[in-house]
Amino acid sequence: MDFSGLKNLRVLHLEENQISVIERGAFQDLKQLERL
Structure with missing residues (x-):
């Protein structure tokens, strides 16, 4: 998976x-990621 271009992403849910x-x-x- 490529996260390029998502520079303002703050929360990424990876469950399930x-x-x-x-x-x-x-x-x-x-850089803005606060919660994973």
């Missing part, structure tokens, strides 16, 4: 998904 691996740095560009 099929993600098995999150790559290192996947969220590094989400």
